[in-house]
Amino acid sequence: MDWLGPSMFAGALVLLSLGYPVAFSLGGVAIVFGLIGVALNVFDPVLMTAMPQRIFGIMNNFTLLAIPYFIFMGAMLQKSGIAENLLETMGQVFGRVRGGLAIAVITVGALLAATTGVVAATVVTMGLISLPTMLRYGYNKDLSAGVIAASGTLGQIIPPSIVLVVLADQLGISVGDLFIGSIIPGLLMAGAFITHVVVIAMIRPDLVPPLPDELLAVKGLALLTKIVRVMIPPLLLILLVLGSIFFGVATPTEAGALGAAGATILALCNRQLSWSTLGEVCDRTLRTTSMVMFILIGSTAFSLVFRGLRGDQFIFNTLTQVPGGKAGFLLVSMLTIFVLGFFISFFEIAFIVVPLFAPIAEQLYGFGGLVWYGVIIGANMQTSFLTPPFGFALFYLRGVAPPEVTTGNIYRGVVPFILLQLVILLLIILFPALVNYLPSISN
Amino acid sequence: MNRLLTLSRWIDQINIGIGRLAGWLVLVMMGVGCWNVIGRYVGQAVGRNLSSNALIETQWYLFSVVFLLGAAYTLGVNGHVRVDVFQSRWRGRRKALANLVGTLLFLLPFSGLMLFFSWKWVVASWRIWETSPDPGGLPRYPIKSLILVSFVTLLLQGISEAIKNLAVLTGDRPAEPALSDRSNPTEGEP
Numbered sequence: 196m197d198w199l200g201p202s203m204f205a206g207a208l209v210l211l212s213l214g215y216p217v218a219f220s221l222g223g224v225a226i227v228f229g230l231i232g233v234a235l236n237v238f239d240p241v242l243m244t245a246m247p248q249r250i251f252g253i254m255n256n257f258t259l260l261a262i263p264y265f266i267f268m269g270a271m272l273q274k275s276g277i278a279e280n281l282l283e284t285m286g287q288v289f290g291r292v293r294g295g296l297a298i299a300v301i302t303v304g305a306l307l308a309a310t311t312g313v314v315a316a317t318v319v320t321m322g323l324i325s326l327p328t329m330l331r332y333g334y335n336k337d338l339s340a341g342v343i344a345a346s347g348t349l350g351q352i353i354p355p356s357i358v359l360v361v362l363a364d365q366l367g368i369s370v371g372d373l374f375i376g377s378i379i380p381g382l383l384m385a386g387a388f389i390t391h392v393v394v395i396a397m398i399r400p401d402l403v404p405p406l407p408d409e410l411l412a413v414k415g416l417a418l419l420t421k422i423v424r425v426m427i428p429p430l431l432l433i434l435l436v437l438g439s440i441f442f443g444v445a446t447p448t449e450a451g452a453l454g455a456a457g458a459t460i461l462a463l464c465n466r467q468l469s470w471s472t473l474g475e476v477c478d479r480t481l482r483t484t485s486m487v488m489f490i491l492i493g494s495t496a497f498s499l500v501f502r503g504l505r506g507d508q509f510i511f512n513t514l515t516q517v518p519g520g521k522a523g524f525l526l527v528s529m530l531t532i533f534v535l536g537f538f539i540s541f542f543e544i545a546f547i548v549v550p551l552f553a554p555i556a557e558q559l560y561g562f563g564g565l566v567w568y569g570v571i572i573g574a575n576m577q578t579s580f581l582t583p584p585f586g587f588a589l590f591y592l593r594g595v596a597p598p599e600v601t602t603g604n605i606y607r608g609v610v611p612f613i614l615l616q617l618v619i620l621l622l623i624i625l626f627p628a629l630v631n632y633l634p635s636i637s638n
Numbered sequence: 639m640n641r642l643l644t645l646s647r648w649i650d651q652i653n654i655g656i657g658r659l660a661g662w663l664v665l666v667m668m669g670v671g672c673w674n675v676i677g678r679y680v681g682q683a684v685g686r687n688l689s690s691n692a693l694i695e696t697q698w699y700l701f702s703v704v705f706l707l708g709a710a711y712t713l714g715v716n717g718h719v720r721v722d723v724f725q726s727r728w729r730g731r732r733k734a735l736a737n738l739v740g741t742l743l744f745l746l747p748f749s750g751l752m753l754f755f756s757w758k759w760v761v762a763s764w765r766i767w768e769t770s771p772d773p774g775g776l777p778r779y780p781i782k783s784l785i786l787v788s789f790v791t792l793l794l795q796g797i798s799e800a801i802k803n804l805a806v807l808t809g810d811r812p813a814e815p816a817l818s819d820r821s822n823p824t825e826g827e828p
Contacts, residue, residue: 214725214733215740216718218709223744226751247756250785254702263664263701264671445675452671459668477661482717484701485708489718496748539721 199237200506203228207497207547208538217543218486221493225500232504242503249495253488257448258364263484264451265357268436268458269307270479273320274472275462277429278307282324284425287418290406294396296334297342297403298389300325304346305353305385306433318347318588322595335402336600338395341608344581344588345388345616351541351577352570353381355436355454358541360447361487362572365549366556368565370447371440375637376566376630378437380574380623387615428464432457441637487542494546510551521559525624528552529575536579540587544576567630571623578616581609639810642801649798650714653791657711660704667700691772699781706784710791713745713799730813734806737799745796749789756785 207224211217232238253259272278282303289295289302304321321343329339351358354374363370396403436454439445445453462468501507517523535544549572556568580587583606592605623629674697677688712718725736760782762768768778805811 210744211721212724213736213740214720214728215737215744216713216720218718219745219748220721220740222748222752223740226747227743243751243755244759246752247759247782247785250756251782254706254781255698257698260698260701263667263704267664267668449671449675452668453675455668456672473665474661477664478657480664481657481661481704481708482712482715485705485712486718488705489709489712493748496752540719542719 197505197509199228199232199235200501200504200509203501203504203506211539211543217539218489218493221490221497221543221547225493225496228504229500232500238500238503242499243496245499246496249499250492253491253495256364257446258360258370259488259491261360261370261448261451262357262487263480264448264455265355265360266483267455267476267480268451270476270483271455271458271462272307272429274476274479275458275465275467277425277458277462277465277467278303278320279324280425280465281306281429282321284421286325286328286406288422288426292396293400293405294392294403295405296325296329296332297338297392300329300342301346301349301385301388301392304343305349305381306430307350318344318591319595321347322592326592326596326600330597330599332406333404336604337608338392338402339608340592340596340600340605341610341612342388342392344586344592344605344609345612347591348577348581348588349381349384349388351580352377352384352573354378355433355440355447355451357487358545358573358576359569361542361545362549362569365545366553366565366569368562368569371443371637372566372634373569374437374440374447375633377570377573378633379629380570380619383619383622383629384574384577384616387619388612391611391615428461429458432461441633443637490542491546494543497547498550507551511555514552514555515558524555524559525571528556529571532572532575533579533582536576536587537582537585541576541580563631564627566634567623567627570630571620574616574620574623578613578620581613581616583609639805639808643805643811646798646801649794653710653714653795653798656707656791657714660707660711663700663704667697667704670697670700691770691774692776695770695772695776699776702781702784706788707791709788710795713792713795731807734803734813738803738807741796741800741803746793746800749793749796752789753786753793756789760786 203224206228207221210224211220213220215223229238229240229243233240282299285299285303286296289299300321307320326339326343329342330336350356354377359373359377360370363373366373392403432454435457436450439450439453440447459468459473462472498507514524514527517527519526532544532548535548553565557565560568581589583589586609589602589605589609593602596605670693674689674693677693681688725733728736760779763779763782768782770776770778802811806813
């Protein structure tokens with residue numbers, strides 16, 4: 196009955212494509228295959244009585260408790276308009292030079308995504324705010340679409356994203372270490388994107404014109420005040436959150452709680468906080484948290500049955516027989532995640548696939564190598580979400596882009612950014628110190 | 639069919655109410671979280687413990703309440719992420735059919751069996767008036783019971799969704815407007 200485990204995995208992928216909410220599809224698949232297992236006398240239903248205890252374990256998991264806080268912080272920055280102001284001011288600062296607007300989008304994307312870690316939210320916000328502006332002032336369509344989709348996905352790997360929180364939990368490593376380890380790779384990505392725009396500005400200046408003078412009405416002291424008032428506070432907030440984790444002052448969960456409160460206070464000081472905004476932020480936090488946690492509950496049921504059918508043993512045996520040792524496993528596991536990233540979202544990968552890979556990764560790279568492995572997973576999925584024709588970020592951008600931007604524009608636009616991400620990914624793989632240096636001095 | 643739709647509306651209202659209430663608890667949770675951090679540091683400075691096991695447990699109790707009670711509401715407002723590679727191209731009746739099948743095949747059996755596998759475990763906790771093993775901790779039986787409450791609300795919301803989808807199929811309810819969920823910016827997806 197060895198085939199039942201693997202076929203459960205394949206069955207899940209097929210049934211998920213029915214389009215029913217993932218959390219319950221996974222739970223349902225677990226029930227269906229559990230029953231098949233019972234019928235074939237290879238699955239003991241008593242295993243399922245472990246479920247309430249597992250759910251209880253999820254409830255009092257201190258790491259996962261960080262999730263609602265970071266969602267709240269990101270939602271607050273977006274719904275209160277702080278993020279929008281940041282983008283506008285950045286545009287005025289950088290807009291004077293060729294390519295400046297694109298650089299502003301990348302910078303804000305990295306910052307915003309860092310706090311939300313939710314690609315959809317970032318791509319949609321930036322697509323709605325910056326894409327029309329970029330097009331109006333003569334930016335090339337391909338480039339504009341590419342910049343926005345790419346900056347939106349940056350958030351996977353830039354701390355403090357909830358993606359990293361979940362990954363750390365599933366890999367059994369410290370969230371703080373993963374946050375700190377992904378700082379350099381994240382900055383490298385953002386840096387590579389900016390460099391790309393600068394190079395374009397030099398060789399094809401017509402693609403990235405500067406903004407017209409009349410638009411840059413705010414100058415001198417007025418601009419400086421605006422920078423201090425609009426740009427510095429959110430930057431400071433993010434730095435404080437990261438800094439307190441880096442220097443071990445607070446755990447990521449504690450830093451998240453303070454960050455959420457900080458964002459609220461910021462919105463209050465800017466007079467951008469109303470009761471209805473606050474309600475919306477709470478509502479958004481509730482929905483996203485429920486969604487994530489129930490995917491985890493569904494995955495738990497799935498894993499319980501999968502293990503009961505000895506599917507994990509099958510995967511473990513198959514993967515440890517992959518030729519090429521460390522490099523071979525890395526290639527196979529990353530290709531699997533990359534392809535799965537087309538069809539299922541981050542959380543399903545993190546909750547179902549990553550736990551299967553984690554013990555082998557630990558065996559091959561040692562416990563110390565898991566942070567490095569986690570950052571590679573993050574960077575890999577980020578690339579997957581950007582890759583045509585299935586990348587998630589592309590769908591979101593398509594949904595909010597004006598009609599004159601075609602799907603072809605978006606696909607062509609992301610190609611250079613995918614290549615850049617692959618280069619950085621390769622650098623991280625070849626030079627683990629890029630990941631491991633900061634955690635080593637932080638500890 | 640009209641009576642069923644009335645039932646569906648009732649269920650929706652109840653779960654929306656629960657969801658709204660749980661939403662505001664997010665704020666309380668933030669407050670308690672901050673108090674626990676600040677309390678730890680200020681407490682160290684003044685030499686008094688300002689936080690407590692009860693407060694630390696309150697934080698994850700609130701977290702649990704938020705997502706356990708929020709799940710059915712989130713289902714009602716279509717906030718649970720889907721793999722809609724195909725569904726985003728489907729419209730009206732076909733979409734309703736896919737959702738009906740999903741509810742009957744996945745959600746209802748899953749919720750039902752989770753209740754079946756959990757209730758003894760919850761009863762066991764009530765029987766001994768189980769409390770936290772840590773000094774000053776909170777009683778455990780209420781929060782454990784919440785798992786049952788959560789799956790009951792999900793079961794109800796599943797029934798409500800099934801009724802609505804059935805009504806679309808029988809023509810008693812207009813099909814949903816042709817909107818691709820995937821480009822719907824309001825729903826959280828990584």
